[in-house]
Amino acid sequence: MGRRRASAVSLRSLGEFGLLARLAAALPRRGRGLLVGIGDDAAALRLPAGRPLLATTDLLVEGEDFRWETADPAAIGWKALAVSVSDIAAMGGRPRYALVGLAVPAQTPVARLDALYRGLRRAAAAFRVLLVGGDLSATSGPLLLAVAVLGGGGRRLLTRAGARVGETVWVTGRLGGSAAALAALSRGYRAAREAGGTGRGRPVPPAVAGPLRRALARHFRPRPRVQPAAALTRRGLASAAIDVSDGLAADLAHLCEASGVGARVERAAVPVDAAAAALGSWLRSDPLSWALTGGEDFEILFTTSAPPATVRKALAGTGAGRVTAIGRILPRSAGLTLRHPDGAQTPLRGGFEHFRRARGFRLDRRRPVR
């Protein structure tokens, strides 16, 4: 059966089974441990013996997590897989298999779904994940992707719950890039197609075109830190970890709550993304606020009692980028605070939460952040 051009077909003419066949056509049929893949009632997989199975799921919802006005469907396909891969990374594991549930409005152009799956396939190849099953449904509402990722755990499990008082808080990479991109998109600025955007919108001054492109890459094509977290786990260096998806403040709060501890973050140490810094000047926004509460950077936040040199050596060559010690674990009673260069401390709060219109930007300003 030949694959017809997207412009020549509609969802109604394809039907559910025709669309399934179309989207599954380009997927690999064989792979490591794959006994039965797409096309049966369930996938059958063979995992390495003796290691725990890791499993996670995430929803990506049009209108909540992305908008077609600004996002290239291929970027959304990539991101839908990346966010769950990041959860597996945060447990110190390696992603292996994914199931994709897709709810599609009947009027969706087939070309959009082709692009979405192109992005999914590219991400699957990049993260060494096999797409082994899924479900397809019509919906009267926004397009929705529900991705479940299965992975293999390391010999040790890296949870949120192991942080101890006196340990150091570290983070991989730099923060705030994704939120900076979102701020530019929300103000109507154009995102180039090669950066995951649609190429529509207000023109961008040449001076910030480069930073915006780099920030958009963080927002639309996140690269979860699988290797760094696996290296930490293999060496038993990290006591607790979480990926930065809701924002540093919110995710550190999750880690502290699970561990029954508090923490203090040094404002001067927070590694602000250079692109976010450049875009902050342009958009007159505080890039530190993006870094602390913006979320979706998909870096790994972890705690350790190991000395800095040991941590840096363990992460060398794993693609973790710069890794930074940003604070210290304190007793629970100390709460969660940000220490400013002048020694003053303010509560560290904010971050994304569904049902509350509060994506980022809630840095507590009882003391001005200078």
Added chain:
Amino acid sequence: MGRRRASAVSLRSLGEFGLLARLAAALPRRGRGLLVGIGDDAAALRLPAGRPLLATTDLLVEGEDFRWETADPAAIGWKALAVSVSDIAAMGGRPRYALVGLAVPAQTPVARLDALYRGLRRAAAAFRVLLVGGDLSATSGPLLLAVAVLGGGGRRLLTRAGARVGETVWVTGRLGGSAAALAALSRGYRAAREAGGTGRGRPVPPAVAGPLRRALARHFRPRPRVQPAAALTRRGLASAAIDVSDGLAADLAHLCEASGVGARVERAAVPVDAAAAALGSWLRSDPLSWALTGGEDFEILFTTSAPPATVRKALAGTGAGRVTAIGRILPRSAGLTLRHPDGAQTPLRGGFEHFRRARGFRLDRRRPVR
């Protein structure tokens, strides 16, 4: 933190994390093979060594798969899990763990979500499944459940692809009950709350109240055939299997396509649900059409070369209900046909497919079905 009464709270006041805590509060924290459950980045699970992992996912979408006007939220919670458990059953496996993705409109009453999770928990207990993780998102559209179920395969895998020419086609239980209930609901008849409905709608004549209740139980509270399929697999009796979700005609077509064969079904042998037969007289609909193309009965359709006595003995005591030989596997060139009592044959077609407005009732009538 006390759990407040549903009527006293809104999603906005709870927020995402408050809702997560509320819904997860009543879930078991421990269970077979559960290393890390809800509340971390991913679940960590220990599966029995040497058996394949089975994984499947299904979407349940408000407006497509159910409507709040007719469905009790607890029934939808039950069904959301049951449909994926049925996929695991159809592979001859046993369900173990589930991940639940929930997209919720912001104005959803919290009491509805409490009930939904009550149904999920009851189904989890009934099917011996642990809810180990999930995701929660707001949506501007209909409520959507994305359930992924992980299970353990048997020593043999039961796929759709093993049917051979000359084998007999069997089905567990009886068919058409779910479609009969849907037909009554779509005509505005009242479904009692204890049968999974809302108690709203047109009154039902006393003579059909019992059959309607039994049909509604098939529709709203399906019980996947885990034990029967596992028994067939353990004894190596079935060569191929599929669960009846899209309708006997469509699902047999899937099985035949995967196996590269054709099949002939004996019209007189198709086990029509007694409740469907009673409702068919009342609603002036053909219960055979419901049985052939209605879908969502979640019985197991399987093929075997074993003699009838062997099949019946293997399934005795597994809760498979009546099991019926309904036809024969033929060469692919024979296609898929229905043989009528007078010996005439018609194509066997129809069943549910998304994006095509064609839930059931497309039995080919080039020859009248008497």
